[in-house]
Amino acid sequence: MEVLNNYQRKKLDESNDEEFYSEPKFVYHLDSNFRKYLSQVYKDEIDEYSNVLDLMSSWDSYLPKEKVYHKVIGHGLNKKELEKNNILDYFWVQNFNLNQDIRLDNGSIDYCLMVAAWQYLQYPENLTKEISRILSNKGKIIVSFSNRAFWHKAPNIWTTSTEEERVQYVRKVLISNGFKEPRIIKNFNEPDLNIFGFFKKDPFYCLIATKE
Secondary structure, X not given: OOOOOHHHHOEOOOOOHHHHOOOOOOOOOOOHHHHHHHHHHHHHHOOOOOEEEEEOXXXXXXXXXXXXXXXXXXXXXXXXXXXXXXXXXXXEEOOOOOOOOOOOOOOOEEEEXXXXXXXXXXXXXXXXXXXXXXXXXXXXXXXXXXXXXXXXXXXXXXXXXXXXXXXXXXXXXXXXXXXXXXXXXXXXXXXXXXXXXXXXXXXXXXXXXXXX
């Protein structure tokens, strides 16, 4: 079911996303606190010997190294970043704002991960249906994000919303397109005090949902 209107799908920079991501970005887009918390969520949620799909990934998937996975598949927009991601068994490159089809078999994935990625989707409804299709019966989607983005590449639904509205937007798309009511995790850490004053840590938002 469609959730967004045409205005909400538009973004400031409508050029092909593949041009923006043509050069690798070997940096962390989320702070160490966020990454550590996310890895703990994965440790708690993901069973060993599972098939994991990391959508819109990069050079690090934040998956706990001590777990044993059956297979970890990656997807993204920059081949060099994905090649550096050592936990991936294989990957493919695809622009989901042009084509939302996922070329994986029905029920072949146990966990689908999306980290700091949802904010760039212009057609999240179609992609969510595809994720539901490829997930196993007890499969889960784990969507996590903070308050950072390349704002010129994020659609209006993201840039014009508050942080709480973004959580509810992701929730609405999920439950409208094949998923049960998600569990929502929010984590706000106290800012650190350094020589420049208070340093604010990245807030952590995560939605975990199973198929209907």
